[in-house]
Amino acid sequence: MNRNPAGSSDIDVARALSRRLCGLEPGTGETAAAPSPYLRFAGSADAEPVTPTGGDDDVQQTLNDFTRWDEFLAWALNTVRSTAAFAVDPQGFVIGSSGNVPEDGFEGTGAELSYVMSQADVMNPVMGGLEAVGLEFANRRLSGFRANLPEAEGFVIAFIDAEGFTTATRQQIARQLEHSFAVLL
């Protein structure tokens, strides 16, 4: 009886947190001052928090005011959890990149990707215009989508080894691009 069922440090931390979280103690309690026993991953969830929504009037994501392509691409890279991101203009030129960029850049890749997308466009008219591609190579995975904005028609945002390249993240990035595009140009 009365043996301690958990490590005393963990109990103390949990006890203090529970008291703080239900308002019994002020925010700067002992746990806030104590050194954390935990390690954090670089670029962990803090960098891209979920946007809390409170109702119909608050369903938009928080939009950033990016002024440079590399800022925007660094954010996009983080959003889809890729190793590199780059933007390709309608002529197939790479106009910005971020992340683990190869020494020779993405120039050739950008042009080839634009070409691949234009070829896929005419594959089957019933399927509509191509919006995104995911290409699996032996060594890397290349994903990209078209920014279907009136002022950004033909621009492609592409990623290397993206883990979270979903419809939702694409839409998130497209909304951000729409917000920032005039300044980025």
Add this chain to the structure above:
Amino acid sequence: MSHRIVLTSSKGGTGKTTTALNLAVALAERGRSTIVVDLDPQGAIGFFLAKEDGEWSGLAEVMISGAPAADALLPTSLPTLRILPRGRMDPVDTCEYEQQLHRSDILGTTLAAVEDEVDYVLLDTPSGLGPVTRAALAVGDFALLPLQAEPVAFRTMSQILRVLDHIRQNENPELKLLGILATMVRLDNDPSLNVMSSVWSGFGGVLDTVIPRADVFTEASELGVPLSFLGGGTRPEARRFTLLSDEIEARINRMTGVEDEQEPRRLV
């Protein structure tokens, strides 16, 4: 205005789904319009109610095909209780489901679309501190932590409390700890009693109501019904959830500055 209550714990098997469902029934039976949302990619609520894995449409249809959230709500035999099931999600897409919930605003928009004139939305999360739990806490008003009154579960308490603290500081400043609910309590068992002694000494937010370990829970799960739907009169354990709903409603009223409806009793 509805109150979003997230039921969460880092350890599995602590009674989150059992609590979510039975608490929802208790709130609904006292006339509160209530929705239970099954966020568990395994579809725990459906399994609890003895449904096939792909039997109900729900949140997955909203996320994948853009179905209206209101159409995904499932009515129950209680007029005040509805369920938003997980939906017909292929289990192999669990990673995509989790990431979409975490990295988009789909959960917030879905809840906002269905909670008009709803008093309580109970969000049943999977075990662990992963993307679904984070997404739920980011849009929740309150966190309710079922604590299995056993040593291993108790040892994990600091983890979930740390995540709550982090989310409140970084993502959702409105999030409050509604309470710690001791479940599967056995006061005739020394380790369980030791856990309860530790919890009762100095932890904040511990609810007075405790849920005992009892065979009736297995009986209810075999039949696929909440406790109060078992035949043979009201079971004492079902009464526990009525008490829990009283306590939670009073606590929420206190935390949100609402006057309690109940007048104090007078002895003479």
